[in-house]
Amino acid sequence: MPDPRRDVPRTDQVLADPRLREAVDRLGSRLVKQTVVAAQQRCRDGEIEPGAVADVAAESLPQQAATLRRVLNATGVVVHTNLGRAPLSRAAVEAVTTAAGATDVELDLATGRRGRRGRGALEALAEQVPDAGGVHVVNNGAAALALATRVLARGGRSIVIARGELVEIGDGFRIPELLESVGAALREVGTTNRVRLSDYAAAVDDDTAFVLKVHPSNFTVTGFTSSVSVRELTGLGPPVVVDIGSGLLAPHPRLPNEPDATSALRAGADLVTASGDKLLGGPQAGLLLGRAELVERLRRDPFARALRVDKLTLAALEATLTGPAPPVAAALATRPEDLRARARAICAALPAECEPEVVDSDGVVGGGGAPDVTLPSVAIALPEHFAVPLRLGEHPVVGRVERGRLLLDLLAVDPGEDRDLIGAVTRVARREGR
């Protein structure tokens, strides 16, 4: 028996291949070596010939140094948590690329002195919410709430909150546990479905740090319900903090039940917290908007430093606020007739063996909010067995399976991605047809 190990080309021989040498510059030697070692192992196992090791290694090189892949969101869910929530606008992506290098995030180029960090993003936010006396940005919505709680309810002071607003936000994380974890005591009032102003009034005392209103952004309670408005809560005495969740800065005509920062502030809220990567359509961030001296107190607290956003976030947030409408806003504004025209054109370009069909579909906003809203959409229906190969393809496409068919919903697909969608489906159909 010949020893197969003797025929496996040595690592340095394989790495001399020009394709792999070039890849070392792009991906670093660690990733390229790992790929070569895997190909050598396949040779040793008798799966491939010794002469094919360099070819196989070159073909299986990762596209980038990070494992995160670009995915085409054909789920019909505009803000898809598992797909990274809001996709950034092209303007935001450009801003991120620029900020990735050395940048004047904390330097005033005119004076050569230290400048206010993230001034551009904060000014853009303040401009869009003139009712906020002060604005600040932290890591995410949970961080915004944690900062407010930590500073205002330090030392076990209490937060008054309705039982129907004790929300689990996802991945097992719960708002009440978050609040307690930074030192607050909770005073729960009302029941799951109903709470009255008198319930709040009975719970408020000298130890109350603030009254918190949390928007149940991922569920609705219907039927025999009642809640108390922000305006009514402001009459109780303690500061009112409103966690609106999704990050709408002003009312949205298609989402009438979704709270927004401007309305909450006009109703008298002292502080509003929100996420940047839900309906605002920007990067992961936590927005704090409210009374100037209150926001300043939060910003200057030592804990704020632990929640600080990086320059990439500041760049993306500013471009989201000042630039063209981000993809989330564009998706919310699309009309079904436009989607139908695109779906017809895509179907016409697909091979007949896919049996593509244009169908009406129900899109949703997603983890970002408006759980009660259905967004009329249009999808391309394919046989269900396309689902897995499309997900595992070179450019992964994620749709949703409904009643034995795969639906590729166009609501969250940028029109510029239609060609990629056609390409991905065609590749699967060709492979299946072989």
Ligand SMILES: *Cc1c(COP(=O)(O)O)cnc(C)c1O
């Ligand atoms: C999403 C959400 C949060 C958490 O925000 P993150 O940005 O995910 O940390 C908190 N409260 C509400 C009401 C939310 O909808």
